[in-house]
Amino acid sequence: MRFSLLRTFGYFVGGLWTAWGGRKRIETKQLRNLRRLVEKARRDSPLFHRLYADVPPSSEVELRDLPVTRKPDLMRAFDDWLTIRSLPLEKARAHLADMSKIGVPIGGVAVFRTSGTSGEPAIIVLPSRFLEYTFGISLARFERYHWQFLREMRKRGMRVTVTGGNGHFAGVGYNKLVRSLHPKLVKGVTFIEAEQPIGRLVEQLNAIPVSSIVTYPSVLAILAREKEAGRLKIEPVILNTGGETLTEELRARVLKAFPSLKYGILDAYGCTECLVLSFVCSHGRKHVHEDWVILEAVDEAMQPVPDGMLSDSVLLTVLANDVQPFIRYDLGDCVRFHTDPCPCGSPFRSFEVEGREATLVHVGGVTLSPLIFELEHERARRVQLAQTGEREFELRIDATDETAAETVFQEVSQSVTRVFRDNGLADVVVRQSRTPPEFTASGKFHEVLPLRAAKHQG
């Protein structure tokens, strides 16, 4: 695997050229990239060859002609899915099982896995050109504001990624990969494991000059608490979040806890299937990199949802990865496209994301947002509410000292029970658990674990 600066520059210049041409040039470029990918997929991927047997010729094909694809079907046919034959599932699995190989390419491609919080994990295969795309296109979308904070970030210290370290996840693996291919691109970037005890995490952060942090909102919530308590000393100028929904409450709280945040919080939307699919502009909106990515807001029947309406799911097409085709791939997130142009002037469409399905709690016929539970307690570092049965929950408590656990349980369970009762669920049982609060496989922390997720984490 090699990283070409020349090709990266190509994505950069191409990205600028497309944006300057406005909507018409963007749509033309997108369609050309789509047809090229469809041709490659039906020629070199046995799975897509079968799937597209009745699809019109690649030179005439439109997005609507293509069937929706889903993770379980693609993963089941993994050996036929890729457009290369050198990475069968068995080989990819063996690579992912070896923790010394995180971020190490295999046979000319990079391999990561998803966290599997919303079902079985997927194996994601990225060619060099996808990495070149991520750098080139991101730079092409920079406004003066982005160059400013990039300069300041570099001057003021380290850029720290705080995510799961116990697995081949993109958070940790991507930096390692780029470091091995082109160290200059990740100069001043470092990684800290999210799963370690908070005390140690805080210690590690306090030991270095931190100019920015990339992490999940759930981990950010923990850091905000540590900052409020005066234990965390860092003064970053910008924070980047992704992987989960950043609520307005958390955003406000973090901005208050970290007055040094001159450039605020950039909440990007991406996934392991497409690490860079949108960019956050100077007005805080997420814009799709439409020349290389297609996002379709759809209803339950996979039919398009008009702009301004919240979708039931979203279909992702990644035009920059021709080794593992993701074409009209059902991501399961709910999005809403903005109907008005963004004040930043970008010709790329902007959208917002609503809470990921996995975090909602279902009890009987009632659906609850995790946000309505008050799970903070001054004598606990963190408290987790895990659903263990249809109407059974347990509280996992990481108390500040041993004598506190009982008090925390009494008080938190009282407030949780009240929430259930207020929602017509008087018969829900809340028990105290001996298990400490758990992180997801990729190092996210969910204060509330619905049944499916709680089961998944075992």
Ligand SMILES: [Zn+2]
């Ligand atoms: Zn904008």
